[in-house]
Amino acid sequence: MTTERHVAVSDLPVVDGHCHPLLPDPLELGAGDFLNFFTEAREDTMAGHVQHTRLLQRAIRDLGGRLGVQADIDRILERRRQVGVEHACRTLTESRVAALLVDTGYPPEAMSIESMRRILPCPVHEVFRIETCAQSILVRNLPYEEFLSVFREQLHAAATHVVAFKSIVAYRSGLAIRAWSADQASHAYRTVVARVQGGGTTRLTEQPLLDTLVAITLEVCRERERPLQFHSGFGDADVDLLQSNPLLLRALLEDPRWASVRIVALHMSYPYFREAAYLASVWPQFYVDLSLALPFLGAGAMLPLVEMISLAPSTKLLYGSDLRGLPELFALSADWGRATLADALAWLVDHGDLSGDGAREVGRRILADNAIELYRL
Numbered sequence: 465m466t467t468e469r470h471v472a473v474s475d476l477p478v479v480d481g482h483c484h485p486l487l488p489d490p491l492e493l494g495a496g497d498f499l500n501f502f503t504e505a506r507e508d509t510m511a512g513h514v515q516h517t518r519l520l521q522r523a524i525r526d527l528g529g530r531l532g533v534q535a536d537i538d539r540i541l542e543r544r545r546q547v548g549v550e551h552a553c554r555t556l557t558e559s560r561v562a563a564l565l566v567d568t569g570y571p572p573e574a575m576s577i578e579s580m581r582r583i584l585p586c587p588v589h590e591v592f593r594i595e596t597c598a599q600s601i602l603v604r605n606l607p608y609e610e611f612l613s614v615f616r617e618q619l620h621a622a623a624t625h626v627v628a629f630k631s632i633v634a635y636r637s638g639l640a641i642r643a644w645s646a647d648q649a650s651h652a653y654r655t656v657v658a659r660v661q662g663g664g665t666t667r668l669t670e671q672p673l674l675d676t677l678v679a680i681t682l683e684v685c686r687e688r689e690r691p692l693q694f695h696s697g698f699g700d701a702d703v704d705l706l707q708s709n710p711l712l713l714r715a716l717l718e719d720p721r722w723a724s725v726r727i728v729a730l731h732m733s734y735p736y737f738r739e740a741a742y743l744a745s746v747w748p749q750f751y752v753d754l755s756l757a758l759p760f761l762g763a764g765a766m767l768p769l770v771e772m773i774s775l776a777p778s779t780k781l782l783y784g785s786d787l788r789g790l791p792e793l794f795a796l797s798a799d800w801g802r803a804t805l806a807d808a809l810a811w812l813v814d815h816g817d818l819s820g821d822g823a824r825e826v827g828r829r830i831l832a833d834n835a836i837e838l839y840r841l
């Protein structure tokens with residue numbers, strides 16, 4: 465697809481609706497750690513291939529350009545250490561990153577949100593991951609009912625300062641969330657507690673328990689008027705992609721108890737972006753975040769974007785990066801996201817589906833305004 469026109473969105477700010485914390489020290493990393501930011505493969509398993517991805521090549525080209533060094537990982541890392549962390553943080557201002565929504569549930573070793581707020585030049589909002597919370601309570605070996613009430617209390621306490629909740633149930637038992645009896649859920653809970661007490665993993669995979677935690681979260685979201693983000697579509701090798709199709713959320717979307725809870729499917733639900741756009745066009749409470757797919761696909765995200773903008777209301781799509789670790793990555797993703805969105809919008813203008821002004825308005829919504837409204841920033 466070629467476009468003749470140009471839609472100006474490069475001056476518009478972005479709200480990064482889904483990303484993760486910085487490294488404890490964003491300057492201290494080796495080339496191997498650096499490569500791991502650019503792949504969803506298991507750590508250090510793709511070293512011979514990552515350098516041959518468009519994502520990594522684009523990143524080192526643009527980082528090298530910003531730092532005035534060759535597009536070479538060692539030179540980039542050396543120069544970053546020389547110019548310091550303030551220089552890295554300033555890239556967010558240069559790339560008009562107006563706010564970050566940070567999922568603090570991953571990775572376990574990371575800079576605190578308080579420190580991020582101190583060093584970054586934009587507001588940093590917290591998104592609260594429910595499974596991480598539940599796993600931290602498991603080790604207390606509480607009776608089932610008490611476990612649930614502590615979980616609920618912690619969600620309510622978080623609701624006073626977080627802008628949204630997030631679930632990674634897609635990574636565990638899948639998005640086909642359903643109701644379970646108290647007996648089934650408490651049986652699953654006792655199995656988990658026995659495993660943890662025996663020195664086993666706290667990683668929750670038991671569907672009756674996970675679905676029950678999602679139901680409690682939906683109650684809290686309804687009461688406290690907070691959106692709920694779901695991991696959806698591709699991710700690291702831990703995900704069973706078939707279980708992360710957003711169409712599996714239909715029962716939840718149809719349940720009148722949760723009709724007022726705004727649901728955000730993360731990562732464009734890629735490769736299920738058509739399914740996600742369809743859901744966004746039919747269920748008023750369903751939104752689609754574009755993170756991960758935007759930076760990973762780069763210019764190639766134009767085709768999904770054209771389809772999604774063509775089907776879904778432009779109030780339902782939200783920019784995000786899903787990047788982490790280094791401040792500059794949030795800035796690079798913002799630049800790439802705006803460029804690809806401009807391409808998609810120009811194609812729609814070329815083909816008569818949008819006016820130039822209308823395209824810029826759609827761009828402004830997707831890049832920032834939808835997030836400001838949805839998360840009440």
Ligand SMILES: [Zn+2]
Nearest residue numbers: 483484567786
């Ligand atoms: Zn993420």
